[in-house]
Amino acid sequence: MFFNFMDELRAAGITASLKEHLVLLEALQKEVIRRSPEEFYYLSRATFVKDEGLLDRFDQVFSKVFKGIETSYGTQEEEIPLDWLKAVAEKYLSKEEMEKINSLGTWDEIMETLKERLEEQQKRHEGGSKWIGTGGTSPYGNSGYNPEGVRIGGEGGQKKAVKVWDKREFQNLDNSKMLGTRNIKVALRRLRKFAREGAADELDIDRTINGTAKKGWLDIHMRAERHNAVKLLLFLDVGGSMDPFIKLCEELFSAATTEFKNLEFFYFHNCPYEGLWKDNRRRFSERTNTWDVLHKYGHDYKLIFVGDASMSPYEITHPGGSVEHFNEEAGVTWMHRLTNTYPAAAWLNPVPEKQWGYSQSVKIMRELMNDRMYPLTVDGLSDAMKQLTRKQG
């Protein structure tokens, strides 16, 4: 059973190794814990999980593996969790249907109806003591972790204890969740590249000692201070469909400005064309020619787009497709120019990754970026930074 536990942990993306397994066995042998399932849960959690972002996943795995082994006491009942309902709604309704329903009533009303319907169905079809899962899909299907894998702890009529690991208290710490400024900064730090540039105003002790020893007189060497030499171009999509993500983009922006000295930013709408701007209030009067940007900033700049890439496909593929003005050259052309000038480029998309498939334009943009599109989450940002630091071939 323990091996099964380890396999499940690994499948869920928690890197459990033999070392930890042996530690757990040793701890059990030395009777660190009293013989209760709670303490065993705490012990195995302390042994296997090394990142608070993974605690929630661990709870899920634990509950999956050891489900039914413990006899339960207590009488606490659980409600159908809202996020589960949302997951179900997303699973059973297509995007069009969702939009149709959304236009009919409020989200809460829909949820209420769905909840009722599910409860009815539950009584009619099952009635037994089975657990409800999301349509039989394993919670660890796709890409090791499926956020839809939310389970209901027990059924309405049948009283069952809510176990510690079923409470999933650490839910909002999961890695794939959105991020705050501090997290962004940490992720951006991956992009640091220290170099000594500029005036030599720091005493190089090692070389001074070496030189003095060799020459016999005090031979002082100076060197320049170490700076973060990474240069960054940030292109931010503003307006329209980006409005829900303003806060997130603000956070990214403020983190980036404090982290990088050589940072230049420009705004665009939906897709970059021949003009970009630096001040949104004067976006029509003070535009910068994109050619000038391409010429001014060297190839060593790294380019990051931030945008949802959700628009009509024509806005990318056809001249004159822009919603705001008549563009003589298609967005594709400009995207090619930008990515050719700056080999190190990435696109950060605030839209959750699982929704990318719904939009034609996201697919196109992703192809244009050579698949270098990342979700704007802690994980996505780290991946993007890793990719940017790689040598561009």
Place this chain on the structure above:
Amino acid sequence: MRFDGTKDYVATDDLKVAVNAAMTLRRPLLVKGEPGTGKTVLAYEIAKAMGTPLIEWNVKSTTKAHQGLYEYDAVARLRDGQLGDERVHDISNYIRKGKLWEAFTAPELPVLLIDEIDKADIEFPNDLLQELDRMEFHVYETKETIKAVERPIVIITSNNEKELPDAFLRRCFFHYIKFPDRQTMQEIINVHFPDIQGILVKKAMDIFYDVRDVPGLKKKPSTSELLDWLKLILNEDMPLEVLQSKDSTKAIPPLHGALLKNEQDVMLFERLAFMAKREAR
């Protein structure tokens, strides 16, 4: 040897299990959590509960791993050599012991606290892998190996500023101190202020959790801030009515300086108060 919390420190069950596992197996315990949830205090309390000395190693951004082992003071030796001091012939006179060395050779089993390990350079934890795993290291200058008489209890705290390497994590137990729920918080307050009025605590906690729930706060107040705030309230002899007033126009809690540590957060509260006032009219 078991740790069950102390009279000044409320430990949750999962924390106890993690501490006991680390103590029995003598592996380092890595503690993370929001600032102010008692990570560093945990080490103090373990040392107190066990009646053992505490060796503290506060890590800074400039701290290097070898400083924890030992440092060789070449400059002092050079000076002594020029002055013709007798001590110069024995190199061990110029080896200064670091905190790890101290912990390894302590006469009594100590608790070693490596505080805020994430402040140091990104390679810092990697440089300590062997030392923490085998609890021994080699001194090149004197060609001796320092080995721990008894493996010390090692508590490491981290604020998540840098990710720690996997190889390092493998060797540790891990515990994340989550923000205490109301019940635990009540216990914590009782431990710190045994004579406090029950009704006052209840009101104060209501306000405190309300403040934490306000969306958009840059720094949420944590346990240590609540304790400071309560201390202030008691010192000021604030009448209960001030806390009790349900007047929504006073959205800012009294003596808010102890809870809100950021001018943007105070502004946010002032704005909320203003809006509440306007609605009341």
